[in-house]
Amino acid sequence: xxxxxxxxxxxxxxxxxxxxxxxxxxxxxxxxxxxxxxxxxxxxxxxxxxxxxxxxxxxxxxxxxxxxxxxxxxxxxxx
Numbered sequence: 001x002x003x004x005x006x007x008x009x010x011x012x013x014x015x016x017x018x019x020x021x022x023x024x025x026x027x028x029x030x031x032x033x034x035x036x037x038x039x040x041x042x043x044x045x046x047x048x049x050x051x052x053x054x055x056x057x058x059x060x061x062x063x064x065x066x067x068x069x070x071x072x073x074x075x076x077x078x079x
Contacts (some may be wrong), residue, residue, distance in 0.1 A: 020045075021067045023059060033059035037066065045056070 011023040018041055024034040031054050038048035053059035 016071070019070060021063055021070070023063050026057070035059050035063040035066065 001075045002071050011018065018039050020036075020038050020040055021037045024036060026055075033053040034050050035053070036048055036050045040046070051059075053062065053064060060072065
């Protein structure tokens, strides 16, 4: 698991109805950009998955595509 005890740059790409997609970067470990997807309920994180990248652009693109896919899935489920 990625240790988040040091300074971490954090950006939320999607936070909707308990679903959270985040972009994480730690300057002390420069080659790693992490896109983390998880569900939150009452402040507790469930089912966290992460995908690691070496380039910021690829991580941001992946995170935005994943967020857009999740939004489309939610729209299809609505009556």
